[in-house]
Amino acid sequence: MQGIRKLIASAAALLCVPALAIAQDAPIKIGVVSFLSGPAAGPFGVPARNAAEIMFEMINAGKVPAPYATKGLGGAKMQMSLVDESGGTTTQVTEFRNLVQRDNVDLVIGYISSGSCLGIAPVAEELKKLTVFFDCGTPRIFEERDYKYVFRTASTATMDSVGAALYVKDLKPNAKMIAGVNQNYAWGQDSWGDFELAMQQIIPGIKVATSQMPKLFAGQYNAEISTLLSSKADVIHSSFWDGDLEAFILQAGPRGLFKRSTVILTTGETAMYKLAAKIPDGVVIGARGPYGPYAPDNELNKWFSATFEDRYGVPPNYAAYQMAQAILGTKAAWEKAQAANGGKRPSQDQVIAAFENLTFVSPAGEVKMTNGKGHQAITGTAYGVTKKVGGKMTIDKIKRYPAEKVNPPDGVKAADWIKSGFKK
Template sequence: MSRTARSGGRWFGRTAIIAAAFAGLVSSGARAQETFKLGIVTFLSGQAAESFGVPARHGADFIIEQLNRGQAPAPYNQVGFGGLRIEPVIIDENGGATKQVQELRNLYQRENVDAVVGYIGSGDCLAVAPVAEELKKFLILFDCGTPRIFEDASYKYVFRTAAHATQDNVALVRYMRSRNIAAASYSMINQDYAWGQDSRGDFMAAMAQLYPQAKAAADLLPAFGSGQYGTEISALGRAGSNVVYSSLWGGDLQAFILQGAPRGIFQRSQVVLSAADHVLQALGDKMPNGAIIGARGAYGLLAPDNALNRWFFPGYTQFRNGTYPVQASYRMAQALLGLKAAVEKAMAANGGRKPTPEQLAAAMENLSWETPGGLIQMRLGNGHQAIQDMAIGRTRYDAARRMVVVEDIQRFPAECVNPPANMRSLDWIKAGFPGARCD
């Protein structure tokens, strides 16, 4: 071989090494700049925004900031999602199901998001889930209460990271029974759409099991967002039931309490509210004392004393200048922490690369993870629907602290108030809660 050839060979070898090193630097730099683009959908306007949608947005803001800075506690202390910086694209849920279907398509097809976390309204969830499945795109439903999502359909790419409404109503009636609340008769006021109708059905079925002699009196289904309840309050007053049950939420719930309290219905009847924690700060001393309330999980003032809640509750409160987190904030947080766990599980099995929707769905199925509100387990809906522990308590306005507090809290294990995987919720209640483990 000639000297020129040998020299050229050495030059080529050195060049190849330099080129490879440069390529590695470019690859590393590109990876460092790579993001996980995340669509987030919640109510930013309308009557559901102030007490529910905006706290969910603030929960997302706090969690994403903490994750992107690598400041969340273990096991969530890796930056972003597996080193990928989270880039949120936030959409207003207000406007109805048809609008939300188009917005979801835009998120996937125009914004090119890697996943979507969203939806509070049960009607919106029922509308968007089939669209994500059609597009083969990953979707987490972080809230919405109707059990129908996974009881009436099966999905590969759609998950709900919070328990559905059955646990709210089973836990409420179990709490009433454990406190010997008199309930010879009960009246109900629920919104006339999927959430209100399903909540009503579950509550009535649970009452039939645990209060078999109780009679249903007034059964009211005002429209979502009606805001004026004079007629319904009069009907509740005439019924004179021992118990008044409601699954109203957001601005509807605030309006009902503000309009009903001066007319004495909360003094004459035990009020039982399945999703009321999120209005306590706004109502203050206008909230009736002794109301039995749920938070759709162990959230806010009903949250457990665990390491993640000792980080989340004060951190969010400081982040929001003294406003503490409520159920929507917690549900958004647990969705994002679950997504982080799934992304990192998928990346570990995929050479550290950003997962495809298929890989992400496989990682999320049957996943369990710890949250500020306790353990989340994807047990129902073929591993796509969560179950979780539940807490119920009573309200009292604390004048010294100038806030509503929740007392006499009882906690219910997930397996006590959620149906097993092989039964529909309503069938499980009507059968007498077979397999329930409440100890």
């Protein structure tokens, strides 16, 4: 019923929208897309949605600390249209078009899966709609094409692998052999590929003992763990997440894998509190950037983590931080554009111009939109090892790496940059 009514309403709206002048304080409709069902919902999608809900509510109420204390986006209230990211690329492209052409949103913030981002980016360009990716990792988006309407406020997955490799050198400078266990799909293949390349540059002559590639959501890793145990690698790299990560930790712990080798879990932060009792000390934990335990000790972060934990009972994980970062980046760009427009509501083109090459602060510190011709963010990253203090999970031996050290310069493909020995 509602669908038909909507159909008629949108058909009518389509005819009259251009005639209507947009009021200064009309609400700004924002499509928010995140996994609300399926395996990626638990570790990433739902925390990200929770962060979006908090940020929308607090920004509209003007309760966010400086420099984001103004209400809404330049005074106009933000209104959320929430969409589930599951259902495949065809469904996602359909729903993106619905958001833009039926619901007439002003912009879209979202997408966790790299497949979604690759599918959505050309459509955003076709529909000429400002779209901000907050989490997806593949560097291919801005390597394959230039975009005008697409932005990404988080670093690419290249940073995670390069950061991990640098941390190996700092933690175990005499490492001779590495091994990997990654899921056999794009994320796992790319994560391991970049890590392997980066290790060869950082510690020349390092050997790869084995690269295990079980299929996604396999759940049983006893064969892989046996191979890793007998490989005697100094360092084991894994980009496992959620259920696979938990299964791996639970199966590898009792067999002493964590004692024999230093294990790097590049997305380990999403599981570190839940599995605090099962993760031994000395495991390297990544958070895909300076998020969660690696976030800086500033006002904005104190406010964000306290507000989030207060409402949801758990600390925000990196997906939540990335969502907050995307929303604050949009707010910064919008208000910069509004200021340049003499305090009047900016047009989309003005917001885009302000967003390009923008530097803004988020709970994770400084974010610089320097890559992808000003559309791709770079941030610093950090790694550390687990250490239980009085039964509570904490992170020790934190090393921070500045943005320029772990991200390629603008216009250079990630793989070429690593192969060139990280040339500036």
